[in-house]
Structures are given as structure tokens and as C-alpha cells.
Amino acid sequence: MNIQQKDKSHVWHPFTQHHTAKEHLEIVKAYGVYLEDASGKKYIDANSSWWVNTHGHGHPHIAKAISEQFATMDHIVFAGVTHPKAVELADRITSILPPHLDKVFFSDNGSTAVEIALKMVMQYFYNKGEKRNRFLAMNGSYHGDTFGAMSVGQRGYFNKPFEPFFFDVDYIDFPNGENEQVILGQAKKLFSSGEFAGLIIEPLVQGAAGMRMYSAEFLDQLTALAHENGVLVIFDEVMTGFGRTGKMFAMDYCQNKPDLVALSKGLTAGVMALGLTIASNKIYDAFLSDDIGKALLHGHSFTANPIACAVACANLDIFEKENTWESIAAICEWNAEFANDLAKIECVENIRQQGTILAFEVKTGEGNSYFSDVKTKAYQFFLEKGILLRPLGNVIFVNAPYCIEKKEYDEVRRVVLEFLSSLME
Numbered sequence: 001m002n003i004q005q006k007d008k009s010h011v012w013h014p015f016t017q018h019h020t021a022k023e024h025l026e027i028v029k030a031y032g033v034y035l036e037d038a039s040g041k042k043y044i045d046a047n048s049s050w051w052v053n054t055h056g057h058g059h060p061h062i063a064k065a066i067s068e069q070f071a072t073m074d075h076i077v078f079a080g081v082t083h084p085k086a087v088e089l090a091d092r093i094t095s096i097l098p099p100h101l102d103k104v105f106f107s108d109n110g111s112t113a114v115e116i117a118l119k120m121v122m123q124y125f126y127n128k129g130e131k132r133n134r135f136l137a138m139n140g141s142y143h144g145d146t147f148g149a150m151s152v153g154q155r156g157y158f159n160k161p162f163e164p165f166f167f168d169v170d171y172i173d174f175p176n177g178e179n180e181q182v183i184l185g186q187a188k189k190l191f192s193s194g195e196f197a198g199l200i201i202e203p204l205v206q207g208a209a210g211m212r213m214y215s216a217e218f219l220d221q222l223t224a225l226a227h228e229n230g231v232l233v234i235f236d237e238v239m240t241g242f243g244r245t246g247k248m249f250a251m252d253y254c255q256n257k258p259d260l261v262a263l264s265k266g267l268t269a270g271v272m273a274l275g276l277t278i279a280s281n282k283i284y285d286a287f288l289s290d291d292i293g294k295a296l297l298h299g300h301s302f303t304a305n306p307i308a309c310a311v312a313c314a315n316l317d318i319f320e321k322e323n324t325w326e327s328i329a330a331i332c333e334w335n336a337e338f339a340n341d342l343a344k345i346e347c348v349e350n351i352r353q354q355g356t357i358l359a360f361e362v363k364t365g366e367g368n369s370y371f372s373d374v375k376t377k378a379y380q381f382f383l384e385k386g387i388l389l390r391p392l393g394n395v396i397f398v399n400a401p402y403c404i405e406k407k408e409y410d411e412v413r414r415v416v417l418e419f420l421s422s423l424m425e
């Protein structure tokens with residue numbers, strides 16, 4: 001049996017209807033901005049492998065961090081034990097976040113980082129003896145696939161079978177520039193009930209909803225409202241963290257900061273599975289007691305895996321020591337130029353950019369549906385031309401690793417424009 005046959009026999013892929021799925025693209029190598037398939041064909045990884053990769057594949061500094069850490073210590077229990085790389089990472093991450101975000105809890109991915117943030121909010125009020133058990137989230141949000149994360153995410157097609165098991169959540173509309181005061185009014189009314197424990201939000205960019213973008217001014221006002229009403233604020237920076245929005249974190253555009261932040265994806269340069277939930281000292285203090293039941297009784301086997309922590313530290317080294325910020329600034333400029341080209345194309349609408357993310361919609365007359373036909377057509381077209389881009393419905397977006405060079409970016413731009421011309425033939 002070849003790989004495809006064995007895959008078909010034994011592998012259950014994410015977000016895949018195997019009854020109708022075609023053969024999977026078989027990638028055997030990854031280097032820099034490129035992926036290579038079994039036949040030797042190269043693809044530009046224009047969505048950074050599910051939005052995780054920061055500095056390109058196979059970066060030598062990351063490789064060195066992995067091999068040195070493996071040779072020193074592979075993995076150990078993290079309950080009752082600590083180790084240098086976890087402490088270094090916690091120290092370095094808290095030094096680039098607002099000072100009150102000071103306590104780092106380790107887990108394995110974006111969903112668990114969110115799940116832990118939700119549990120911290122719930123238990124914060126439990127420990128204080130305050131009955132607040134509602135959350136506010138935003139329509140269209142995606143926070144992961146574990147139960148808490150699904151509960152606060154957009155309800156619908158993706159999680160219908162599980163809906164009876166979710167906890168109660170209220171949703172505000174997505175701010176579109178015109179409805180912001182109405183939404184803030186709704187949030188104010190809801191918060192004034194005194195029932196709300198937390199607000200969870202993807203700051204500035206909703207990723208899975210189709211890279212939908214909104215203003216820092218709106219987010220500042222919403223955060224302020226939550227705080228005025230004693231509601232804790234979680235920023236889910238799983239996608240927006242580590243330079244994606246043009247700054248290290250989306251919250252760096254905001255005056256008002258969250259009480260908790262969830263990080264993953266770019267945290268390890270997109271190489272290892274690691275999640276962090278960083279809480280304020282105020283939240284942490286509410287867990288201190290002589291009563292063990294007031295502690296956060298939560299943990300995972302691979303909590304603070306030393307190799308993952310070493311890679312996350314190496315990721316930060318690259319941000320500090322290489323020309324990463326120059327590259328990010330260049331991508332922001334290229335995106336702006338590309339946006340100008342796109343604005344001239346008839347079948348394109350709602351062009352938006354936040355830092356290294358550029359997104360637009362292909363007019364279909366059917367709205368922005370995940371199951372839009374454009375997605376399938378575009379995905380195949382791009383693959384044939386050597387670009388790996390996974391549109392979200394009729395939303396095509398580019399968020400490449402920061403090591404992408406101008407000629408590679410221009411190739412992505414050329415192929416996207418060619419696809420759009422093919423639609424108009």
C-alpha cells in the first residue's frame with residue numbers, strides 16, 4: 001500500500017468528510033516559505049500552515065533549540081517540578097505583555113489555552129463567592145474545538161451535535177463601522193445585570209470567520225464597559241499574536257488591556273504544540289488559599305514541555321535578533337499595494353488588511369459561506385500553480401511566514417490575480 005492508501009485506511013483528518021474527500025496533498029518536506037510534495041513539486045505556504053508559522057520552516061535557530069533541549073532534557077512532569085526553559089519563557093513573555101499580565105499557565109494548543117482562561121474566570125468568581133456565570137462573546141467568533149471553547153464560539157453547522165451540552169453565552173453583533181454604538185449599548189445593558197463573569201473576544205481580527213476586522217477603538221470601549229461592570233476580559237490572541245497584526249500582539253493597538261490572554265500558534269514559530277494562558281495578578285491572587293479546592297486543579301501530561309518551551313524562547317530570539325520586524329513592515333507594505341490592485345477588480349469586495357494579513361471576498365451573491373464553491377475552485381487553482389492557500393468560503397486571504405521574499409510574495413499575488421481573471425472569463 002502507498003501512503004495515500006494507508007492514509008485512507010487508517011487516518012481520520014480534521015474538518016474532513018471522508019466519504020467525499022479526494023486524495024490528500026502529500027507533503028514530504030518543508031523549508032523556508034516552501035513545502036514540497038512527494039513528486040518534488042514546490043508550494044509557497046501562503047497561509048503559514050494554518051496560521052502558525054512565523055519565521056519559515058526548518059529555521060536553523062529553531063532546529064538548534066530543539067536538538068540542544070532534547071540532549072539536555074526531553075520531558076518531565078510539571079506538577080511539583082520546574083525547569084529553566086519554562087521559567088525563561090514565562091519571564092520573557094510577561095516582559096513583553098502589559099505588567100499586570102504576570103502569571104503564565106502552560107498547555108498544549110489554542111483551544112486548551114482558551115479553555116483554561118474560561119475556567120480561570122469561572123473559578124475566580126467561585127473562589128470569591130460571587131454568583132456570576134454568564135459569558136459574552138461575539139457573533140462569528142472561533143475559539144477552538146474543546147467544549148468551553150465551542151460554547152463561546154459561533155454556534156452553527158460546525159458544532160450542532162454538541163449544542164445541547166454547551167453553557168449559556170450571549171453574543172453581540174460583529175462591529176461593521178455603523179452599528180458600534182448599538183452594540184456597545186447592548187453590551188452595557190447585558191453587563192448591568194451583574195450576571196456576567198467574562199467577555200471573550202478575538203482582538204481586531206476574527207480568524208475563522210473569514211479574517212473579519214474591526215477597530216481598536218471599538219475594542220477599547222467594549223473592554224472599558226466590561227471593566228466598569230466587574231466583568232473579566234479574555235483576549236484570544238491565538239491567531240493574532242506574534243506579529244500577525246503588524247505588532248507583537250493585537251492588544252498593543254489598544255489602550256485598555258485584557259485580564260487574560262490566550263496564546264498559541266506563532267508562540268513556537270509554528271513548530272511545536274504549546275499554549276499559554278496569561279492571567280493578571282488580581283486573578284492569580286483569588287486562587288491563593290489554605291484550601292486546595294481554591295487552586296486551579298487543572299493540568300496536562302505535556303504541560304510546559306521543555307522542548308516546546310525552548311522553541312518558544314528561540315522564536316522570541318528570532319524576533320529580537322533577526323530582521324523580523326523589517327520583514328513584517330515590508331509585508332504590510334506589499335499587502336497595501338496588493339489591496340490597491342484588488343480594489344480595481346470587479347468581482348472583489350470587502351478588501352481588508354491588518355498588518356501581515358490581507359483578506360478579500362469574491363462576489364458570489366451567496367454571502368460569505370464557509371461552503372462556498374469559490375473555496376474549492378480557488379484551492380485547486382492555487383495548488384496547481386504551486387501556492388498553498390486555504391480560502392475560508394469566498395474569502396481569500398494571505399498570511400505568509402515573515403521570511404517570505406518579495407519575489408515569492410509577487411508570485412502569490414500574480415496567481416491570485418490570475419485566479420480572479422479566470423472567474424471573469
Ligand SMILES: Cc1ncc(COP(=O)(O)O)c(C=O)c1O
Binds near residue numbers: 110207237238265
Ligand atoms: C482565535 C483562535 N482561537 C483558538 C483557536 C484554536 O487553536 P487550536 O487549533 O490550536 O486548538 C484558533 C485556531 O484556529 C483560533 O484561530
